[in-house]
Amino acid sequence: xxxxxxxxxxxxxxxxxxxxxxxxxxxxxxxxxxxxxxxxxxxxxxxxxxxxxxxxxxxxxxxxxxxxxxxxxxxxxxxxxxxxxxxxxxxxxxxxxxxxxxxxxxxxxxxx
Amino acid sequence: xxxxxxxxxxxxxxxxxxxxxxxxxxxxxxxxxxxxxxxxxxxxxxxxxxxxxxxxxxxxxxxxxxxxxxxxxxxxxxxxxxxxxxxxxxxxxxxxxxxxxxxxxxxxxxxx
Numbered sequence: 001x002x003x004x005x006x007x008x009x010x011x012x013x014x015x016x017x018x019x020x021x022x023x024x025x026x027x028x029x030x031x032x033x034x035x036x037x038x039x040x041x042x043x044x045x046x047x048x049x050x051x052x053x054x055x056x057x058x059x060x061x062x063x064x065x066x067x068x069x070x071x072x073x074x075x076x077x078x079x080x081x082x083x084x085x086x087x088x089x090x091x092x093x094x095x096x097x098x099x100x101x102x103x104x105x106x107x108x109x110x111x112x
Numbered sequence: 113x114x115x116x117x118x119x120x121x122x123x124x125x126x127x128x129x130x131x132x133x134x135x136x137x138x139x140x141x142x143x144x145x146x147x148x149x150x151x152x153x154x155x156x157x158x159x160x161x162x163x164x165x166x167x168x169x170x171x172x173x174x175x176x177x178x179x180x181x182x183x184x185x186x187x188x189x190x191x192x193x194x195x196x197x198x199x200x201x202x203x204x205x206x207x208x209x210x211x212x213x214x215x216x217x218x219x220x221x222x223x224x
Contacts, residue, residue: 030210031210031211033212033213035215040200040218040220041217041218042116042118042202042204042215042216042217042218043155043202043204043213043215044215045212045213045214048211048212088154088155090213092210092211098143098160098162098167098209098210099145099157099160099167099209099210100157100210100213102154102155103154104153104154105152105153105154107152
């Protein structure tokens with residue numbers, strides 16, 4: 001399976017703290033994306049980082065990519081209760097198969 | 113607002129009774145995807161269309177079929193639903209394969 005893995009599987013932190021989630025993948029990629037999913041809803045795209053980029057920011061989100069280690073991290077700073085959700089990384093392999101491979105996800109709970 | 117719409121949001125069917133789930137988009141995207149997601153798992157790609165070209169995943173059961181009559185609409189047909197097909201079904205679109213995907217809210221299927 002080409003599916004990536006995310007670490008940790010579940011994370012609970014106090015509101016205001018920073019949350020870090022990690023993603024590892026198996027194949028060479030064109031890009032890596034992070035998505036958020038609230039319970040029982042569809043996925044929402046958060047950020048896309050290309051294979052030639054090492055770091056990207058969007059508001060309170062910071063994503064890093066290390067292609068030599070085939071890994072990425074998502075940092076959410078100053079967490080809020082509304083950040084409670086599942087977070088998935090997804091990769092597009094560089095052999096052009098037109099699809100994303102999703103990781104196993106991290107369930108983040110922010111405690112008010 | 114441009115969006116991806118899925119109907120119905122909840123679908124109850126009987127074991128073996130054919131069911132059709134629908135997806136429509138106002139984004140005018142070339143690519144449409146169908147995913148199956150079971151509880152606490154990553155979305156699993158069933159198939160996707162690049163324009164009219166249909167791409168089936170190798171492990172998608174024959175019980176699942178899809179139609180895309182035009183750019184805006186895509187349907188998922190489950191010919192003989194089994195209890196194991198109960199899941200959330202997610203439709204997504206993308207302007208270009210492998211890039212950001214825009215998800216609908218999902219249809220939760222219950223098989224009795």
